[in-house]
Amino acid sequence: MTDTTTSAAAAAVARTTTAPAGPGPGTADRTAPSAAPGAPDALGSLGSLGLFTLLVGAALPLIDFFIVNVALPTIDHDLAAGPALLELVVAGYGVAYAVLLVLGGRLGDRFGRRRLFAAGMAAFGLTSLACGLAPDAWSLVGARVAQGAAAALMLPQVLATIQAATHGTRKARAIGLYGATAGLAMVAGQILGGVLVSADLAGTGWRAIFLVNVPVAGLGLLLARTVPETRSASPAPVDVPGTLLLALALTTLLVPLAEGRTVGWPLWTWVALALWPFATAGFFLAERHADRAGKVPLVPPSLLRLVSLRRGLALVLPFSVGFGGFMFVAAVALQQGLRLGPVDAGLALAPMAVAFFLASLAGPRLVARYGTRVVTVGGLLQGAGLALLVATAWHGWPDLDVLDLAPAVALAGLGQGLQLPVLFRVVLADVPADRAGVGSGVMVTSQQSALALGVATLGSLFLALVPAYGMRTALAAVLVCQLGLVAVTVALSLRLPRRLT
Template sequence: MPQVSDAPAAGAPSGSGRRRHLTLAVLLSASFMGILDVLIVNVAAPSIQRDLGADFADMQLVISGYVLAYAATLATGGRLGDSYGQKPLLLAGLLAFTALSAGCAAAPSVGVLIGLRIGQGLAASLMLPQVLSLIQVIVPVGERGRALALYAATLGLGAVAGQLVGGALIRADLFALGWRAVFLVNVPVGLLAVACVPALVPATRPVRRRFDLPGLLLTSAAMALLVYPLIQGSDDGWPVWVWPAFAGSALSLAALWQVERRRESAGRVTLMPPALFRDRGLRIGLGAALAFYAGNYGLFLLLAYVFQEGLRLSPFASGGAFLPLGVGFAVASLSGRRMVSRYGPVVLPVGAGVMAAGYLLLVLTLLPGPARSGPVEALAMAPSLLVGGVGQGLVSAPLLGAILATVRPGQAGAGSGIVLTVNQLASSLGVAVVGAVFVVLLGADPQDSSAGRTPGDFISALSGCSWLLLALALATGVLLRLLVRTTRVPDGGHPGEGGSEREDERGGRDG
């Protein structure tokens, strides 16, 4: 099984704290681009849809095409990093991601844009799994909790920047580029990171293994046959073809499990090692991540359309309306590790409770009442979004480390790939499912002017979806409570310390 060495590789910056920090900054810049490229498109989605003559399902595919390709090949990216070294895979992913970002900015049609976004997702799957693996290589065990907290905070910063920068770029309309500028913003960041990687990022010791092509094909088929019908089926009124597609997804998953078990029993490399899933703590943690991220990404998509199409806010004002949610997330992410160190892993389910309270407050805020203008309605939602964002941040920072703590260090590459795969699958499902519910409740495409939808109709649809978000937050809390009870989550919330209760029973054998 491909492994990531815990010992610093040749050229690792272990001897210089300053150089190690610079290396970490380069790695986090890659993660920043990855999350930015999801959320900056959310705020730009209404403008893209209008300019390219697309429909809401097309825009769901613009977002989900990226995360679906990313999710389907993340584990492969992690394995390739184990086999050929994290540094060359990181560099190749950065170069491809930067070039494809420029291509998205020049896309002449929504079909081309969807194709380029899928390419971006594939590039991200080469780039981003290497970040977590390299953090575990270059950062000493005692400092990994802080590094992972910075990683989670970077995701929060990307969420904030995605909304504000996207809105500001569309408003500024630099060189008459409009929404196309939101893709070009990746280019200078990517080029700077590419220039720094050769000098700062250490080479790791690769372990060459054969490629798991059946695992990749079955994983891709299972995800595509699940997410695409959810998006297109909702737009087409749930035609007959979606049900065989869902059945095909289930069959692909069953076949994947059987194929991976046989390959593992034969001692061959596996994309998603079944042995990793034998630990109950890992299964619970992945379930919590699925519910958590599905709700988060679904909410971002809804708010972009409610603010811009329902409340008639400009893209810039819409980005500002996101600010309470993003600031709450970023601040709580930065303080999450310290709170876990002080109060223990109970912070995880408490954070889910805070998130649920924010969604409940949002439901109460959206109750029918006197008509309010768009800016006033957005301002009224700010407290609930702030509370929800704080809850999201309290969960996000320690959740990643808590899940990776159930994975043995020698399986860091595979474990990181699986965790990030679930993260991106959840985001794709969130966009598909929550978006489908929103369209059903609204009764029309959000930009269908002939439907005569009023701001009140958008608020009512958002209110209905908020109950779904509340249910996902409560499910996250229940699963996190189980995770805390069944595993010894380390106080720092990071791998390398602690692990599952059964780890000692295994006597250190590689399960």
């Protein structure tokens, strides 16, 4: 499943020096000579095969967030799902994933990140099997929620392990490859979904987009021993009130926004949205109270006082809202507007994937020379690509093909590839190694929530405009909104620390 995502990453990783795989199963850093407070919490170094394994684990959840976009019409036909349940197939995964990410990072800090990575990988394989065998729409929704929970257990361990088991230029390269993998996975998901649905492997149809995860998860489990075991030197207990309040805050925002338009905005959607600011304020106050009482909150306020983390997240949010909305809208516009088949709809985004990956690989060298101004340039290039796409769609609709769209999507992908991996480095630059799990959980939760928010808001705007103004105008309106988000990221990028450690 992840050949496109991981083969280039493995080749790049192979250029690094392979190090010992690290401690055996269940071995914590306390078995090593004691380190100074705040020092990295593992002596086992992350080697090339271990990094490759982690990148496979990073790719799977993001691919599966987007892979269903091109399969929704087929799922609707086979299971008679209807619009509301189709929205839940997407939203159920995204909400469970976002809600549990920080908790997953905390559990990895406490019980061992490799152990939680392997458990999450096994659970992801099993829940993917359940998705692929779902007999009806509600079973598929339930399996997707469980799959999102499994992803939340697995993904935070990837960045946390990189933070704890790499140093210096190796850490910068590994985080860069993580960013490249994450960005490529989000695009490759829709490409792969189109190919698998059209191929109809052994008559499985849309089910193949889930069943293909099973052997990949099995491979990940076999390779998990190449990942060094790390954990926090002073693990904190689970913050139950913080976890419940964060879940309430994210659920009351994301679920009504995802389902509202489809179900006609009933009373419960407005009640949930009205509860959201109170749940968010309650979460903030509970975390601050726990911090002042000497406890360890789910999201320590002291972590949010890190300037690099705050400023990096301020860019990750609008970037991800735009990206999530764009990918959803593109899937609908290409298939229903331009009448492209699933394969052609996926291939239309291939230039974006290639440009993103090449730009992200060049990113570390460019950052070493030009600093974080690479993010500013990337935003300008992404904006130019989106503007070109607006012009192309407006003047050529509906007689456009894959080649007509290629220059615009490639330029946008180039700009995105210069931004996302660097932003990940910015967010994590000053996070202490003993808080690597919660730091990576906060970052990925922010990204995932923003992706889901982008689908809910920009996707709903697009679908609401289509009946009244047509597909071309609706697409142009969404792209203009995304251009506004790009302008925000460009402006905020000027406040980033000029140099990264």
